Amino acid sequence: MLILRVTPRSPFARKCMMVALEKGIFGKLELRDTDLYGENQDIEKDNPLRKVPALRLEDGTTLFDSTVICEYLDWLDGDPIFHPQESEMRFKALKLQALGDGLTEAPQSHYKELARPEEFRSDEMVMKHESAIKRIISWTEKNFDLVEGPMTIGGIALACGLAYVNERQPNNDWHHKNPKLGAWYREISDRDSFQATTKQANARQLGASNK
């Protein structure tokens, strides 16, 4: 078994789960819920950076971050391939992944800044992260050719990023202002791999496997 360290809401763990589901190798993974901030922290033995996701292979080797784990899972099995070999397609996919991962980080940093006690909070940083979310989404709408084409790791990363924006900012109306991206997102969010990895679905899944 491969042990995947996750939390129910981690968008980076979600990328890995979606790749495994799309490839039909989800059964090879044992998901393990991870306490990142509480009293039962033990992620350090699988990842000194203390982040999820981390993947422990059968020989004890640990892999991280999500980009490495996704590529490893993709390599384990055949079609569909999410990391194309052909150069132009490959770097387009990897660039879109970097964009999607960057989008995911913005609401994460925004949330963490807002969660600080007032004296340690910086309005400037809150605004900086807030405008990054807007800027990245509208750039992606303008450069939509990067998103079009067969599904790659880039599309998965972008979908996880947009889903995370929705979760942290339920009132963000980016869908209306960015119609191409909005329509693309509606389509991908119908996929089984997407539905099966929402925070709620993950919590259920982890609850069941923790019994």
Next chain:
Amino acid sequence: MKLFFSPLSPFARKVRIVAFEKNLYREVEFFKSERHNRPTELGPINPLLKVPTLIDNNGNSLFDSPVICEYLDSLTSEPVLFPKNGMNRWTALRQQALGDGGMDDAVKLAYEAGRPSGNRSPYWLGRWRQAVESTLNTLESEAPFSTDKLTIGPIAIGCFLGFLDQSRIIGDWRGYRGNLAAWFEGFRQRPAMQETEYKK
């Protein structure tokens, strides 16, 4: 090709080292991008507004640093910094993730330390410092890193350690980490490391 970089950025240094090791240094125009100019310079090509950003041979922009490094690696045959397959590849990518992750937290620590004194979060200062320290401990237990067949792994680790020296953000990291310190003493002599070292 054109690389937007900053002399202080350890991620940009990684790309410069790769360009050097791949014998592509002369193919790249290095453009120093100041923070306050990035919305104008990078806005149209990289909405993350981060260095390094590359304009590749086809005029397309590429980011972030692992993507640029792998792209440069694909342009010339030797040395192969991203092994194509198998455990060598996962070892190299895992090491790169350790180096990059360490840099990420060290950079965050430096930004936090740069906030006005009353505005620094003791919690995050502690958490990031701990992540940097435990990454160093993992590296100490795995050092030395083979450079007979150089990969992106040791390059990223070298950039991480170089950033710690340059920023002094956690003070002396070498104490109790003799393996890592000895390895880095050798690694930092490489011409690519010397060429890209930050000089005040």
